[in-house]
Amino acid sequence: MVNARIALTCVIALSFFSQSCSERPGPCGCVSLDVAVRGLENLNTRDWRQIDRSALEADWPQAVPCEAGSEGGLKGAAEQIARCCERCEMCGSAAMDEGPTQAGLRIVELWICPRPLESQRGALQRLTQAVVGSKPDPKPTSADRGDARIIEGYSWVSGGELFMLRTDAIRTDDDWMGNFQLGRCRSEDVTDTWRVDGDDSVRVIRADVERSTTDDSELRFEYVTTCLIEDRSCHASELDQLWPTLRSRAGQQRVTAIHLSAENCVGSSISFRLDRGADGQWKGGVWSPKGN
Secondary structure, eight states: OHHHHHHHHHHHHHHTOSSOGGGSOOSOOEEOHHHHHHHHHHHHTSOGGGOOHHHHHHHSOOOBOOOOOSSOHHHHHHHHHHHHTTTOSEEEEEEEOOSTTOOSEEEEEEEEEEEOHHHHHHHHHHHHHHHHOSOSSOOOSEEEEOSSEEEEEEEEEETTEEEEEEEEEEEETTEEEEEEEEEEEOGGGOOEEEEETTTEEEEEEEEEEEEOSSSOEEEEEEEEOOSOTTOHHHHHHHHHHHHHHHHHHHHHHTOSEEEEEEEOTTSOEEEEEEEEOTTSOEEESSOOOSOO
16 A cells, blocks of 8 residues: 555656656666765766766666666656555666767656655755755745645756756655655757846757748747746746847747747746737636736
8 A cells, every 4th residue: 555655646746747758867876865866976977978878887886776667758757656665765867868979968767755844855955055056055946735645846057067956755545755856957059048037048959930821820938947836926927037138039030939948957847829819919728928
């Protein structure tokens, strides 16, 4: 019964992410908290773009593999994590970029097995401090907190690369599961940088127009967000800053719609559409600009 509850919790957590299981790190490999902290401290001193598999083996703990799940996809991954928690303190792994034009380390993901909330938060804090520094209480740049889930995010630039750290404490009956994700946004995917609101900037992945056979046309805009996907207020603030530049580009291209997609460094994304009405006002379901 305990395993079933853990697996269900993990399915719910895993299902939120937009990327496929094949693009995520393998979910299961036993590690201890102390070993994981040392591994993160090692990786934190390296240029992730230059880390190959042999370097990863030297810097990251070699986890004891867990028995594979009987199913594929999210259920299989959740089953692996539940089996890991039968005999491990935590489990997880690191994933490399794959492909002829891709190289380096992309993401580290860890699952911390159920424990009381204060203990879980303490474990996540130790992992966080191994990455963001020795401050006793580093402040998240984005957060979403509720009675059954506490999610915090941190973003920073190192060596010209944007990184994001996402920690997630998830209630499972009387205890809490923990999920830790540390990811690198690929600078190779960035096609432009838009300066917004003074010194702030937005990394643009795509900004081009798709025209149909009618008079309608759509601006496809994809960018890198430093917000957690769950943090709607952070996204609203980010889009408010971005809107003057985006509106100007839409006006120059004379488009009737904008398809926006924001993705972060841990593989989560959110997409929605803005349509320009007959009165010239732009409206969307997730967010609508102020002062059209």
